[in-house]
Amino acid sequence: MKQSLQNNVTYSTDTRNFFEDVFELVRLIPTGRVTNYGSLAKYLGSGKSSRMVGWAMNASHNAEPRVPAQRVVNRNGFLTGKNHFETPTTMQELLEKEGIQVKNDKVVKFTELYWDPSKELL
DNA sequence: TTCCTGACTCCAG
DNA sequence: CCTGGAGCCAGGA
Numbered sequence: 001m002k003q004s005l006q007n008n009v010t011y012s013t014d015t016r017n018f019f020e021d022v023f024e025l026v027r028l029i030p031t032g033r034v035t036n037y038g039s040l041a042k043y044l045g046s047g048k049s050s051r052m053v054g055w056a057m058n059a060s061h062n063a064e065p066r067v068p069a070q071r072v073v074n075r076n077g078f079l080t081g082k083n084h085f086e087t088p089t090t091m092q093e094l095l096e097k098e099g100i101q102v103k104n105d106k107v108v109k110f111t112e113l114y115w116d117p118s119k120e121l122l
Numbered sequence: 123t124t125c126c127t128g129a130c131t132c133c134a135g
Numbered sequence: 136c137c138t139g140g141a142g143c144c145a146g147g148a
Binding site: 036037038041048049050051052053054055056057058069072073074075079080081082083084085091 | 128129130131132
C-alpha cells in the first residue's frame with residue numbers, strides 16, 4: 001500500500017510507521033548508553049530486519065527532534081555507520097562528548113554500556 | 123520489471 | 136573460533 005504525503009514523497013505506510021517507531025525508540029536511548037540494530041528491530045517486532053533499522057537511520061538526519069543515531073552501533077560495538085555522518089569522525093566525536101570512549105571504531109566497554117530496549121523498557 | 127546493494131545478524135560447518 | 140551463505144526488504148539503476 002502506497003500513499004503520497006504532503007511533501008510529495010512516497011512511502012509505504014508500513015515503512016513510514018517503522019521509521020517513526022525507530023526514531024522514537026532511538027530517542028529513548030539514555031545519554032551515555034548504546035544499543036545495536038538487531039535489538040531495535042526485535043523490539044519493533046521486525047525480528048530479522050536489522051538492516052532496515054540501519055536504513056532508517058539513513059533517513060533520520062532530517063528528523064525532528066534529532067535522532068541520536070550515534071548511539072546505535074552493530075552487535076559487536078563497532079561504529080559501522082560512521083561514514084554516513086557528516087564527516088567520518090562525527091559519530092565518534094558525538095559519542096565521546098557523551099562520555100563514551102571509542103577506540104579503533106569500537107565502543108569501549110560496549111557490553112557494560114549496552115542498552116536493551118526489550119529489557120529496559122516496559 | 124529484474125538485479126544489485128546495504129548503518130545487520132544468525133547459523134551451519 | 137572463524138567463515139560463508141542466507142534471510143531481510145526498501146531504493147536505485
